[in-house]
Amino acid sequence: MSDTKTLLEEKDIPKAWYNIIPDLPVPLPPVMHPGTKKPIGPDDLSPIFPMALIGQEVSQERYIEIPEEVREVYKLWRPTPLYRAHRLEKALDTPAHIYYKYEGVSPAGSHKPNTAVAQAYYNKAQGVKRIATETGAGQWGSAMAFACRTFGLECKVYMVKVSYQQKPYRRSMMETWGASVVASPSMDTHAGQGILAHHPDSPGSLGIAISEAVEDAATHEDTKYSLGSVLNHVLLHQTVIGQECQAQFEKLGGYPDIVIGCVGGGSSFAGIAFPFIKDKLAGKNIRFIAVEPEAAPSITRGQYTYDFGDTAELTPLIKMYTLGHSFVPPAIHAGGLRYHGMSPLISLLCNEGIMEARAVHQNPVFEAAVLFARTEGIVPAPEPAHAIRVTIDEALKCRETGEAKTILFNLCGHGYFDMAAYDAYFAGKLEDYAYPQREVEAALKGLPKM
Numbered sequence: 463m464s465d466t467k468t469l470l471e472e473k474d475i476p477k478a479w480y481n482i483i484p485d486l487p488v489p490l491p492p493v494m495h496p497g498t499k500k501p502i503g504p505d506d507l508s509p510i511f512p513m514a515l516i517g518q519e520v521s522q523e524r525y526i527e528i529p530e531e532v533r534e535v536y537k538l539w540r541p542t543p544l545y546r547a548h549r550l551e552k553a554l555d556t557p558a559h560i561y562y563k564y565e566g567v568s569p570a571g572s573h574k575p576n577t578a579v580a581q582a583y584y585n586k587a588q589g590v591k592r593i594a595t596e597t598g599a600g601q602w603g604s605a606m607a608f609a610c611r612t613f614g615l616e617c618k619v620y621m622v623k624v625s626y627q628q629k630p631y632r633r634s635m636m637e638t639w640g641a642s643v644v645a646s647p648s649m650d651t652h653a654g655q656g657i658l659a660h661h662p663d664s665p666g667s668l669g670i671a672i673s674e675a676v677e678d679a680a681t682h683e684d685t686k687y688s689l690g691s692v693l694n695h696v697l698l699h700q701t702v703i704g705q706e707c708q709a710q711f712e713k714l715g716g717y718p719d720i721v722i723g724c725v726g727g728g729s730s731f732a733g734i735a736f737p738f739i740k741d742k743l744a745g746k747n748i749r750f751i752a753v754e755p756e757a758a759p760s761i762t763r764g765q766y767t768y769d770f771g772d773t774a775e776l777t778p779l780i781k782m783y784t785l786g787h788s789f790v791p792p793a794i795h796a797g798g799l800r801y802h803g804m805s806p807l808i809s810l811l812c813n814e815g816i817m818e819a820r821a822v823h824q825n826p827v828f829e830a831a832v833l834f835a836r837t838e839g840i841v842p843a844p845e846p847a848h849a850i851r852v853t854i855d856e857a858l859k860c861r862e863t864g865e866a867k868t869i870l871f872n873l874c875g876h877g878y879f880d881m882a883a884y885d886a887y888f889a890g891k892l893e894d895y896a897y898p899q900r901e902v903e904a905a906l907k908g909l910p911k912m
């Protein structure tokens with residue numbers, strides 16, 4: 463168990479994605495049509511998604527084969543390494559054994575290409591020519607730009623304005639792969655124009671950018687929409703992460719006691735956790751902690767109810783933890799975690815008590831990120847730095863109790879395009895926003911009536 467790095471071979475890249483839906487303790491509530499308030503069918507989704515992905519969204523198959531063409535592209539960076547954080551453990555003087563799965567080795571620098579490549583493949587196979595999508599941190603947009611380039615598709619990215627301003631080089635990276643990128647809210651869509659008319663200085667949000675990308679796909683014949691998180695098929699594609707971790711722990715002869723990940727829409731967390739949750743549902747004793755920002759605390763302070771996935775009310779209604787779709791989170795530096803909702807699968811598992819959620823402030827998050835960088839070397843993205851914060855807190859608890867717990871967390875992206883955030887932290891300019899309760903209540907008043 464003491465190797466610093468546990469590696470697998472290309473032949474060990476999983477051959478199927480793990481679908482948790484048939485193993486859930488209670489059925490997943492259906493996605494509803496906002497007009498009829500009745501469950502939607504494949505035809506409602508076909509204008510914006512290819513049929514193969516709609517099929518995966520509702521599939522009851524426990525394992526779904528990964529197409530060979532997708533596994534070939536995965537070989538550019540998969541399997542990813544599992545690290546033992548010896549130096550961080552030493553700095554914390556903890557008996558805990560800390561492991562991290564490093565997804566930052568992908569071309570785009572995060573876990574996002576695991577699904578971007580699969581989505582681009584299925585769109586191409588159906589004859590789609592162009593993809594419209596949103597991006598918060600810029601990680602998802604980069605992943606989709608790379609995936610579209612790989613399969614010869616055009617790509618249009620609506621990038622949340624605050625990230626567009628904070629991370630100009632993420633935009634350059636997307637353009638390098640040939641994507642066209644616009645700051646959202648933009649004048650390119652009715653949704654964007656409507657928001658700018660009322661809030662010309664809007665910093666944007668994932669909810670707004672989703673509205674723009676969905677409208678783009680719905681109004682262009684050759685275009686489909688692609689989402690980087692939240693939906694079942696997106697979480698499904700990420701399960702290569704946890705399946706590889708299981709093979710790596712088998713090689714090491716160990717097993718985690720706690721699995722920790724950050725949650726924006728929940729895809730990286732699901733990716734690492736779902737294969738282990740399968741073991742928990744079969745009786746294994748293991749804890750799961752999803753970490754979210756205090757500035758966008760959907761699980762810890764939201765409601766588990768039906769809501770729109772976007773601000774302009776263009777998407778179907780999904781049952782999830784939500785802060786209300788009109789919620790525009792403060793401009794914290796973890797751009798990928800600024801979302802009002804949470805994936806329906808993660809929401810259900812939290813509601814059933816199978817996993818826990820915790821909210822943290824951004825200054826302690828950056829303190830943890832800097833300690834991690836100074837011990838393990840990798841500069842983490844602000845999003846997984848949320849998981850590092852809670853990993854450190856759990857390891858410090860082990861120091862108190864003397865327990866040698868095995869903690870696994872998902873280092874789902876590097877932070878080399880996030881140095882403006884580190885600069886702001888070092889300059890003492892980061893604020894610890896807790897979203898005001900009255901604003902949460904005001905946004906929740908706008909929930910659709912069911």
Ligand SMILES: Cc1ncc(COP(=O)(O)O)c(C=O)c1O
Nearest residue numbers: 601691726727728729730798875
């Ligand atoms: C590096 C990174 N981690 C995490 C997230 C949050 O998304 P999710 O919860 O789907 O993993 C993002 C989203 O953009 C991201 O870029």
